[in-house]
Amino acid sequence: MAVLSQLRSERYGYTLRKALQEAGLDIDEGTLYPLLRRLETQGLLRSEWREENKRRKRFYRLLPAGEQIFEQLSDELRRINASLDRIIAEA
Amino acid sequence: MTMLDRYLYAVQSSLSKDQAAGDIVAEIGDDLQSQMEEREVALGRALTDDERAALIKAYGHPRVVAARYSSVQHLIGPELLPFYWSTLRLVATIVVAIELIGGAVSSLVSHNGALFFGALAAAWNSLIWIFGIVTVVFALSERVPQRDGHHFGTPSRWDPRRLPAPGACPPAPRSSTLAEFIANFIALLVLLDAAGPHHIPLDILLANALADMHATLTPAWHAAYIGTVAGTALVAISAIAVFVQPHLTALRETARALAGAVVIVGIAFTLQAGPWVQPADGALNAGALYALVAALVILGIQVTMSVRALLRNAINQAAGTPQEIPRA
Numbered sequence: 001m002a003v004l005s006q007l008r009s010e011r012y013g014y015t016l017r018k019a020l021q022e023a024g025l026d027i028d029e030g031t032l033y034p035l036l037r038r039l040e041t042q043g044l045l046r047s048e049w050r051e052e053n054k055r056r057k058r059f060y061r062l063l064p065a066g067e068q069i070f071e072q073l074s075d076e077l078r079r080i081n082a083s084l085d086r087i088i089a090e091a
Numbered sequence: 092m093t094m095l096d097r098y099l100y101a102v103q104s105s106l107s108k109d110q111a112a113g114d115i116v117a118e119i120g121d122d123l124q125s126q127m128e129e130r131e132v133a134l135g136r137a138l139t140d141d142e143r144a145a146l147i148k149a150y151g152h153p154r155v156v157a158a159r160y161s162s163v164q165h166l167i168g169p170e171l172l173p174f175y176w177s178t179l180r181l182v183a184t185i186v187v188a189i190e191l192i193g194g195a196v197s198s199l200v201s202h203n204g205a206l207f208f209g210a211l212a213a214a215w216n217s218l219i220w221i222f223g224i225v226t227v228v229f230a231l232s233e234r235v236p237q238r239d240g241h242h243f244g245t246p247s248r249w250d251p252r253r254l255p256a257p258g259a260c261p262p263a264p265r266s267s268t269l270a271e272f273i274a275n276f277i278a279l280l281v282l283l284d285a286a287g288p289h290h291i292p293l294d295i296l297l298a299n300a301l302a303d304m305h306a307t308l309t310p311a312w313h314a315a316y317i318g319t320v321a322g323t324a325l326v327a328i329s330a331i332a333v334f335v336q337p338h339l340t341a342l343r344e345t346a347r348a349l350a351g352a353v354v355i356v357g358i359a360f361t362l363q364a365g366p367w368v369q370p371a372d373g374a375l376n377a378g379a380l381y382a383l384v385a386a387l388v389i390l391g392i393q394v395t396m397s398v399r400a401l402l403r404n405a406i407n408q409a410a411g412t413p414q415e416i417p418r419a
Contacts (some may be wrong), residue, residue, distance in 0.1 A: 013118055014125040029122050030151050033115070034159045049117075058118050 001077065003027075004062060004070040007045055012057040015066060033078055036060055094140070095123055098147050105157035115160055123150060126251055167229050168267055176227045181335045183221050188331045190214040192276070199283050262337035270331035271343075279323045282316070301368075306375055311364035315383070318357020322350035345398045358390070364381035 003023050006016055013033060020027055027035075039045050044066035048059050062070070092100075099116045106112040126146060131138055138146070150156065158164060168173050194210020285297070301307060329346030332337045361367070367379035 012121075014122050017122075029119075030156055030159050033118055033122070037115075037160065055121060055124065056117065057121055058114075 001070065001073045003032070003039070004044065004066055004073070007060050007062045008067070008070075010059050010061040012052070012059045014057075016060065039066070094143055094147060095120065095127075098123075098150075098153060101153035102157050105154045119150075119156065122337050123147065140336075163234055166233070168233055171229055171233055173406060175225065178229075179222065180223050182225060183218055186217050186221060187214045188272075190217060192327075195276075195280055196283065199280065199287075263333050263340045263343060265337060266329045267335055268334040268337070268343070272334060275323050275327035275330060275361045279320065279327060282320050282323065286316070303374065305370075307366075307369045309367055309369055309416070311367050312325060313362065314360030315357045318354045318360075321357075322354040325350040325353070341401060344401045344404070348394050348397035348401065351390045351397065355387060355390050355394070358387055362387075381407055 002020055002023070003016070006019050006023075011019065013029075013036065016036075017027060017029060017032055020032075036045070036047070040047055040060075043063060045060050045062050048061075049056050050059055051057070099120050102119060103112045103116045106115060123146070127138055127143065130142070130146065190210050190213055194207045196215070198204050198206035198210075325346050329343050333343045362380075362383050365380070366376050367383070368375040
């Protein structure tokens with residue numbers, strides 16, 4: 001979900017990982033890149049090779065199906081958080 | 092060729108043919124290159140070979156990195172594992188039991204003890220083969236595309252309505268069924284040995300004792316002998332089945348009741364066909380009579396208890412109430 005949230009604007013792998021790291025979520029590259037590949041296979045994002053700073057980089061961006069899944073997951077997470085907050089408050 | 096190139100080549104070699112290996116490796120190379128550049132900017136100098144090596148090593152072993160791109164990252168996954176273990180246990184128990192029983196019987200029949208040790212070695216070899224074959228079949232099943240969301244080897248047609256009622260068929264402890272099998276297996280060997288070769292000390296003692304008294308058993312014993320062999324074999328086979336599948340307690344009780352009944356019939360014929368020892372007069376015949384009657388009483392109690400357990404089981408299953416384990 002964190003990856004989907006960051007890819008609403010276009011990024012390439014390394015900057016995506018740094019952005020997640022700065023947001024407090026340290027995903028190692030061995031997990032991130034295979035995950036991006038699976039999300040692309042599922043039709044949630046698209047990738048494109050482009051040259052930047054004299055090096056070819058693979059840029060990722062969310063597709064409409066990915067945006068939809070992200071919204072669904074966000075709603076679900078909010079519901080779970082609300083439930084947990086209630087349970088904890090009642091304890 | 093730089094250290095990074097060698098690393099990327101190693102990753103590429105470990106990726107499967109159907110993966111976009113060039114694509115994957117290019118992305119990993121770009122990521123590592125970016126990490127190195129960032130470190131160099133932070134340090135204000137070029138990285139040494141050792142520092143580059145440490146950075147590449149932290150990325151992971153080439154095979155591990157490549158394996159993360161594979162769709163299946165385990166030999167047998169959690170969905171298949173329970174069925175893998177039960178299949179392995181079932182096949183191994185049946186094959187080893189058949190080989191050991193076959194080896195024991197053939198060594199008794201041919202008067203050659205080496206045959207039994209040969210069967211032991213064959214059973215060990217079979218275990219290795221069974222482990223290999225079952226593992227390969229399940230590993231392949233894990234990789235074959237799923238049909239209707241189910242792997243090959245998992246029961247897709249199970250019906251919650253046909254599951255047993257709680258406690259209606261309580262599982263039999265494996266230690267108990269194993270002990271039952273061993274006891275009946277040994278009894279079967281002694282019985283088979285008694286009919287001919289007399290290799291087993293107990294049979295030799297009995298044969299010598301009768302010879303000392305100048306007495307012999309009459310053919311009246313044939314019926315009891317055949318009944319006892321059949322009953323013992325039946326209980327031994329059912330013990331194997333229940334050892335593999337502990338929920339088959341009803342089968343165990345049925346086998347016990349049936350075996351008891353078969354032996355009772357055999358003894359009844361033997362009782363009718365007396366005298367049981369030649370010469371016919373004397374205390375030995377009276378002893379044989381008492382022994383046969385005592386055996387009938389004990390077997391009668393056993394059959395009654397088994398039938399009672401089966402009936403209680405059936406009633407509890409119909410009512411859906413839990414039941415304690417019938418008998419060990």
